[in-house]
Amino acid sequence: MKQRIRVVGMIQREGEMLIMRKSQGRSDSAPMWELPTGKIKFGEQPEEAIERTLEEYLGIELTKRTLLHDVVTFMAPQGSSQLNNLYIIYEVRLDEGVKIKPRERYSAYKYIKPEEMGNYRLDEASAIVLGMESQSYTRTNYKEVANSATVYVDGSSRGNPGPSGIGYHIVGENGQILRQGGEFIGFACSRIAEYYALKEGCEQAIELGLKSVRFVSDNLMMVNQMNGVYKVKNRDILPIYDDIQRLLENFEACAFMHVAREQNTEADAQANLAIDRQFAE
Numbered sequence: 001m002k003q004r005i006r007v008v009g010m011i012q013r014e015g016e017m018l019i020m021r022k023s024q025g026r027s028d029s030a031p032m033w034e035l036p037t038g039k040i041k042f043g044e045q046p047e048e049a050i051e052r053t054l055e056e057y058l059g060i061e062l063t064k065r066t067l068l069h070d071v072v073t074f075m076a077p078q079g080s081s082q083l084n085n086l087y088i089i090y091e092v093r094l095d096e097g098v099k100i101k102p103r104e105r106y107s108a109y110k111y112i113k114p115e116e117m118g119n120y121r122l123d124e125a126s127a128i129v130l131g132m133e134s135q136s137y138t139r140t141n142y143k144e145v146a147n148s149a150t151v152y153v154d155g156s157s158r159g160n161p162g163p164s165g166i167g168y169h170i171v172g173e174n175g176q177i178l179r180q181g182g183e184f185i186g187f188a189c190s191r192i193a194e195y196y197a198l199k200e201g202c203e204q205a206i207e208l209g210l211k212s213v214r215f216v217s218d219n220l221m222m223v224n225q226m227n228g229v230y231k232v233k234n235r236d237i238l239p240i241y242d243d244i245q246r247l248l249e250n251f252e253a254c255a256f257m258h259v260a261r262e263q264n265t266e267a268d269a270q271a272n273l274a275i276d277r278q279f280a281e
Contacts, residue, residue, distance in 0.1 A: 009053065020109045149208075166271050
């Protein structure tokens, strides 16, 4: 199994954490943000790698020693297999008045509070680290779900509102497909379909006996609402949301992660297949 090792810098200022906007990516998609992250070159020690990373990508030279904060491991899909990720996290202390100058990998930066993470499209490792730092998500325990099963969910509506389907794709911690499928739910709008997909994903995970689950969706609003960043006010969604909250009581730990649409293709395919089957009969 392949393993990816990275060093990550946690730079704080008055209770806020520094995140960097990646330079690369599609111009028509939301920008990807992350904590300052870099590779370890051959022959380097992790401490040397984080110092070099900050100098190359942020344009800053450290005068204070970094402190080891944590080591996080998690599995993430890469093509048809799973990639083992190991992130070595350091606390970085900057001298007062130091200016950050994004270079190469990054195009911008900003400081955010950990509980504001739901407002940004974060890479998975950064979301896990910020999730552990935040004390506001009482149900979410990113450290416990880092190596858990992953439930991808998606809702599709052709016409919005129109013929709608839901799909789920469940992958075990070792990369094996545990279950996948979809269902036609009639005529609905896309936001309803997204929530019904999440509800079905919960029910399928419970049937499989999973106790620690990471739910993944490309719908940022739903992920933010499940993480408590925003309240659910739509009357058509509230009953489904309440059902999901009751289902979540069956899990010992769970987390809700947002990904780009291209990272949720299996669940999307299942949702559209469900619609196609309905009209092929």
